[in-house]
Amino acid sequence: ADAAAGAQVFAANCAACHAGGNNAVMPTKTLKADALKTYLAGYKDGSKSLEEAVAYVVTNGQGAMPAFGGRLSDADIANVAAYIADQAENNKW
Template sequence: MKKLLAITLTVLVSLFTFSTAAFAADLAAGEQVFTANCNACHIGGNNAVMPPKTLKEDALKANLEGYKDGSKSLADAIAYQVENGKNAMPAFGGRLPADQIANVAAYVADQAENNKW
């Protein structure tokens, strides 16, 4: 019984440790995707094309489909926008793979939710 408990505990600790490291890596990868693809229009969380539509959380809440009505998380709403585009924002769904879209969405959400812009 003690052996089973020790194995279970080891597995749980490993899962927690690796999932935390993977999340941090996703944010770092997301920052790289942002720098390479988004920075020209959204440097510092701003919007060079439509200045009121920044990447700050209040602007995202006002403008992102799904997030403003609460049906999507911030990261999911950002991923949808990145994939499909809207108005002046081009769709990146055909240009970026799904993992890069998820990473950049997680990065932008983290920046916005933690007032890093």
């Protein structure tokens, strides 16, 4: 996956609610590493990598977040998951 391409996908589709890694709807459930480890299904229990867990939620939605499967290509979803993982794991938010 291409994190640089994922940055463009994020800007176009995710930043409205997740600017700067924050969450406008559920303020505690940010895209920052500590929150992802606490709240992200699959990642918090170690059954999925961070990228896999993010891609799953982007594809299928969760809570107030809509599903982007069918709206974004599989490549775009993989790229945005790589971007989010890179930002979180490297404390760039």
